[in-house]
Amino acid sequence: WSLAILGPGFFVGSWWLLSAAPLAAAVTHYRVVAGEERFLSERFGDEYESYRRTVRRWLWPLRR
Known part of the structure; x- marks a missing residue:
């Protein structure tokens, strides 16, 4: 959404829309x-946790 x-x-030069983007990203x-x-962890258990440890959530590192 962001x-x-x-x-x-x-495109329209709207500061209101530009300021809403970080809020949309946070949500x-x-x-x-x-x-x-949470759902994937409950469904796939240790296999998903192993996957999470090796694959980044986003393109840049953020805290989990």
Whole structure:
């Protein structure tokens, strides 16, 4: 969602949309991704935990 907000924000020069992008990214990171990781961990157990340790969540390193 944050990229979908950034594009129009830059196109129309809307500071409101540009300022909403970090909020959308934070919501995605803490609500959606965290929920999906919990679900996958419950479903696949140790196999998923091993995968998580070897693969980055995003393109750049963030704390888990």
